[in-house]
Amino acid sequence: MSLATPLGAGAEFDRIRGFAARWRERAHGLGxxxxxxxxxxxxxxxxxxxxxxxxxxxxxxxxxxxxxxxxxxxxxxxxxxxxxxxxxxxxxxxxxxxxxxxxxxxxxxxxxxxxxxxxxxxxxxxxxxxxxxxxxxxxxxxATAAVRRRGAKPGDRIVVTGQLGGPLAALTAWRRGGTPAPAARQRFVRPAPRHEAARFLAQHRARAMIDVSDGLAADLGHLLVASDVAGHVRCEAMPLHPDALAAARETGEEPWRFAARSGEEYELVAALPDAVTDAELAASPVPLTVIGTIEAGSGVRATLNGAAGSLPPGHDHFASA
Amino acid sequence: MSLATPLGAGAEFDRIRGFAARWRERAHGLGxxxxxxxxxxxxxxxxxxxxxxxxxxxxxxxxxxxxxxxxxxxxxxxxxxxxxxxxxxxxxxxxxxxxxxxxxxxxxxxxxxxxxxxxxxxxxxxxxxxxxxxxxxxxxxxATAAVRRRGAKPGDRIVVTGQLGGPLAALTAWRRGGTPAPAARQRFVRPAPRHEAARFLAQHRARAMIDVSDGLAADLGHLLVASDVAGHVRCEAMPLHPDALAAARETGEEPWRFAARSGEEYELVAALPDAVTDAELAASPVPLTVIGTIEAGSGVRATLNGAAGSLPPGHDHFASA
The missing domain is CATH 3.30.1330.10 (PurM-like, N-terminal domain)
Known part of the structure; x- marks a missing residue:
């Protein structure tokens, strides 16, 4: 069998692909x-x-x-x-x-x-x-009106809920033996699954969706592979958690890069038809930010204020350390 | 809340009871x-x-x-x-x-x-x-025609599928550094969930059922507590795996006692109305053995050829070692 929904890159996903190949017709709808x-x-x-x-x-x-x-x-x-x-x-x-x-x-x-x-x-x-x-x-x-990973179309807007980088800011502080800022810590220890925002996005014609568990680039990558499209992310548009700014200063990283590799966010990334207006998006129960556009092709193309860039890979439990 | 289906004795089940008490109306149908x-x-x-x-x-x-x-x-x-x-x-x-x-x-x-x-x-x-x-x-x-743990009535016959003691025979050999007999090993490493027998028992009016995962006495105990009845087990009737006989000889235990404390059997224990005949039972896809009778009251009463006995407690992951 092939995976019902193709997966993006990563050692963990190589293993899952391997399982699916072994299980053949015994597996259904993985991915x-x-x-x-x-x-x-x-x-x-x-x-x-x-x-x-x-x-x-x-x-x-x-x-x-x-x-x-x-x-x-x-x-x-x-x-x-x-x-x-x-x-x-x-x-x-x-x-x-x-x-x-x-x-x-x-x-x-x-x-x-x-x-x-x-x-x-x-x-x-x-x-x-x-x-x-x-x-x-x-x-x-x-799942009466499920939104899956596949379905994004060139021209769609890529939106993300909330702000990114809080969980990694907490993790960075702990790993250094420090104490995370309270808001960053809260994002890590008490994440808020975006059920209401998901309902809103489904009602507003979201064509494809995924949650950010391994980092924006990794999870957006899965959505793009599943939808057989490419994505253009405008890094300057990425919504940043305030504590991610401070944490990125300490690591000497660009804040958007820090936020893009932050996993276990449990924010949603969705592809919405271009026809969905900013006024409609503004009514979301959780702030939505347009961070880019779906394009024809494959892979993630990142730009920072128009100049070419690249997004960091996400966290992979099975990548060699 | 109280557990929808009451559990029998054991440290593991004390913990589950504790969880249910904490979750109150947030939990549904545990047990x-x-x-x-x-x-x-x-x-x-x-x-x-x-x-x-x-x-x-x-x-x-x-x-x-x-x-x-x-x-x-x-x-x-x-x-x-x-x-x-x-x-x-x-x-x-x-x-x-x-x-x-x-x-x-x-x-x-x-x-x-x-x-x-x-x-x-x-x-x-x-x-x-x-x-x-x-x-x-x-x-x-x-679960169109589910059979639950509760529902056994005084006068019901207690039946068990297959033969008991094989998995414990394998375990006993391994724990002594030995090699289990092939049939006992097979019972341990490749257990056979009794789906066909379950369908047969449901079709033959089984009123209550459970699988043997922690040992016959422990799991029958859960069924009895859930049904608010007692059970009389005739130990001489217990169907014994051939390798359990040899293993019990080595441990110096009575074979029925050895078989009754064998966990991870994945055989089924069911309470059937007395009206279900031996001829009906004989048509089961897996041999069924009548090992006792449901009675009014509580607890398991064991006899061996008419003399009072007791069944060993089952395996409990959380009992102090």
Whole structure:
């Protein structure tokens, strides 16, 4: 079989392509943010998201409740990415045998809060011993009017929700042994899946959409490959989180470059028909910024005030370190 | 909130009860083998099952394909436990960054084989770095005529599919540094979720059902608590795997006791109305054995040839070691 939705570059995606080739006709519809299951005339969107201690989070950075909130939100964001209405979450939790009850209760509270904020119910789970904390969330949503990665057309406007760079600003501070600025930290530990904005974008004829989990360039890259188009990003237009400006100054990077490689944003990137007006976009429940245009061809073309540039690659869990 | 389906004893279940108390009205229908989601007039059953290296499997015991087959089958068995028809599986896979591709490909092959055997498609997943192997499977099935844990009535016959004790015979051999007998090893590394038998039992008026994952006594205990009844198990009637007999001789245990504490069997235990005849049971695609009777009251009462006995507790991941 081939992937229903082609994936962009990256070692992780090479592996997924390898799996799809092995599974052949046993696999269905891999490669979008969610799987889609038809049931009784309805369509459900389903996604699974694995968060592992010291890979996705560190205990000295976050409280157990924040670990739970963040892991659940990462999964719920996959529903937002296809404009599906959150219904249910299943939680598989791994922890050391002697882990204090307070840790597990805290994670459960965080998962519960994220579900409450998204309007989803916790309907099941599994609990296992493990060497370190594992928080794996499977989410299910109603996808009556799903927006997928494919569908963008030359001439479409590329929009992004919110501001980019906050999570990486927090991560940069922690990695240096420092303390993140409160707003940047909040973006990292309590991300806000963009369910309302997703509904707005779907209602405003979004043709293709994805959430930013691995960095703008990487995720936009998937959307472009899936849609078989190219994208032109005007880097000067990128909406920057205030703390990303300060963090980029410290790393000596251009702020837009810093923001573009920030992962786990859970902001949405969408392709909208050119006919959708600025006045329409201004009514979004989360600010939308037009950062570029879909073009014919392939790949991402970046410019900074008209001069050629390049966007940094995203985070890849399986790239050689 | 209270659990929709009450759980039996055990430290793991104490924790789940604790979660349910914290989540209150944010949780729905916890405590059965699957969660049930209504969609477009249909009902879907969903379950998640986490398999962790050195907790659920060891690499020196099993090939990567066996690790994958077993992890997927454990999840698929939750669908059999409620007589749901397997539709789809999502695979979240964690592995060390430098893990050879062959390991991941092997696990993927095993998951694919288990799905092929169950008639399910692989529709999505997630791939992450982790310190050790993590195989987390979320399964979705059609539950048009679901059989739940609750519903057993005094006078019902308790039946079990297949033979018990094979997986523990394999485990016992490995733990002693030995080599399991081939048939016992096969029961451990390539368990067979009882989808056909589940369909047969549902068609033959099964009133309550569960799969044996933590040991007969533990899982029957959940069914009894959920149904608010007691059970009488005639230990001499327990169907024993041939290799369990030899293994029990070595441990000096009574074979039925050995078989009753064997977990990860993925056999089904069901309560059937007394009116279902032996001739009807004989037509099952997997041999069924009547091992006891549902009674009024609570708890499991065990007898051996008429004399009072007791069944061993099941495996509990969170009991103090």
């Amino acid at each position: 979008d943010d969610c799987a889609f299951i038809e049931s009784g005339g309805d369509v459900l969107a389903v996604s699974i998201d694995l968060a592992v201690e010291n890979v996705h989070f560190r205990r000295d950075w976050m409280t157990p409740a924040e670990i739970g909130y963040r892991a659940a939100s990462a999964a719920l964001s996959d529903l937002a990415a296809v404009a599906a209405e959150p219904l249910a979450l299943l939680l598989a939790l791994g922890a050391p045998a002697r882990e204090p009850t307070a840790t597990l209760d805290g994670i459960a509270d965080g998962v519960g809060d994220a579900c409450a904020d998204a309007g989803a119910f916790i309907v099941g789970g599994d609990l296992s011993r493990a060497d370190s904390l594992i928080v794996d969330c499977c989410v299910i949503g109603r | 059965d083998d699957c969660a049930f989601i209504e969609s477009g007039g249909d009902v879907l059953a969903v379950s998640i099952d986490l398999a962790v290296e050195n907790v659920h499997f060891r690499r020196d015991w099993m090939t990567p394909a066996e690790i994958g087959y077993r992890a997927a089958s454990a999840a698929l068995s939750d669908l059999a436990a409620v007589a749901a028809e397997p539709l789809a599986l999502l695979l979240a896979l964690g592995a060390p960054a430098r893990e050879p591709t062959a390991t991941l490909d092997g696990i993927a092959d095993g998951v694919g084989d288990a799905c092929a055997d169950a008639g399910a498609f692989i529709v999505g997943g997630d791939l992450s770095r982790a310190d050790s192997l993590i195989v987390d499977c979320c399964v979705i099935g059609r």
